[in-house]
Amino acid sequence: xxxxxxxxxxKITKRGQNVTFxxxxxxxxxxxxxxxxxxxxxxxxxxxxxxxxxxxxxxxxSDRFSAERPKGSFSTLEIQRTExxxxxxxxxxxxxxxxxxxxxxxxxRLLVL
Amino acid sequence: xxxVTQLDSHVSVSEGTPVLLxxxxxxxxxxxxFWYVQHPNKGLQLLLKYTSAATLVKGINxxxxxxxxxxxxxxxxxxxxxxxxxxxxFCVVSDLRSSNTGKLIFGxxxxxxxxx
Numbered sequence: 001x002x003x004x005x006x007x008x009x010x011k012i013t014k015r016g017q018n019v020t021f022x023x024x025x026x027x028x029x030x031x032x033x034x035x036x037x038x039x040x041x042x043x044x045x046x047x048x049x050x051x052x053x054x055x056x057x058x059x060x061x062s063d064r065f066s067a068e069r070p071k072g073s074f075s076t077l078e079i080q081r082t083e084x085x086x087x088x089x090x091x092x093x094x095x096x097x098x099x100x101x102x103x104x105x106x107x108x109r110l111l112v113l
Numbered sequence: 114x115x116x117v118t119q120l121d122s123h124v125s126v127s128e129g130t131p132v133l134l135x136x137x138x139x140x141x142x143x144x145x146x147f148w149y150v151q152h153p154n155k156g157l158q159l160l161l162k163y164t165s166a167a168t169l170v171k172g173i174n175x176x177x178x179x180x181x182x183x184x185x186x187x188x189x190x191x192x193x194x195x196x197x198x199x200x201x202x203f204c205v206v207s208d209l210r211s212s213n214t215g216k217l218i219f220g221x222x223x224x225x226x227x228x229x
Contacts, residue, residue: 004156031215042203042219043157056214091157093217100145100164100207100215104157 004105025094119220132191136204147205
């Protein structure tokens with residue numbers, strides 16, 4: 001048990017709908033990361049927060065994606081107008097300070113029909 | 114820019130025989146390297162990490178990896194495979210030292226199959 005939790009674990013939606021995922025990091029961790037993993041591939045970085053500030057976004061994060069981390073605690077990732085290509089596992093990870101070890105949550109598996 | 118290449122997409126071994134999963138890295142900085150394991154329907158778990166201390170790194174469940182700068186390699190080994198080792202393994206590099214973001218850059222993964 002890494003201590004990072006994600007909700008929901010699974011989400012099935014129809015193309016064009018909006019979805020929102022939540023990540024609760026380990027409580028003292030100030031860094032939070034979102035990754036996306038498609039079938040048969042390694043996870044790819046999406047975005048990074050240090051406390052409540054979103055400091056980096058990948059080119060993979062189109063304008064349909066938005067992430068927040070109010071108050072530097074939990075984070076949400078929203079996808080608007082979902083497309084079938086958004087189907088993937090969305091992973092959240094957290095770490096503390098400059099320590100490089102990231103602890104991953106179980107992921108949210110999204111299927112867009 | 115950092116990158117990692119896992120040289121085998123699939124490795125099959127018999128239970129009780131040694132495991133070797135190969136990884137080469139590319140980094141303009143002294144890298145931090147990791148191996149993560151992902152069991153079906155479970156989250157990513159850290160096996161071990163190298164952060165410029167000892168070049169031979171011991172991890173959990175009997176796994177170890179050796180950092181070889183001259184070969185830009187970080188291969189994962191285990192003397193004797195167990196059925197429970199069957200999983201997806203990822204070699205990973207961190208960009209913390211180059212960008213301060215600390216995002217992880219994953220290889221494509223190696224599927225380890227363990228036959229009875």
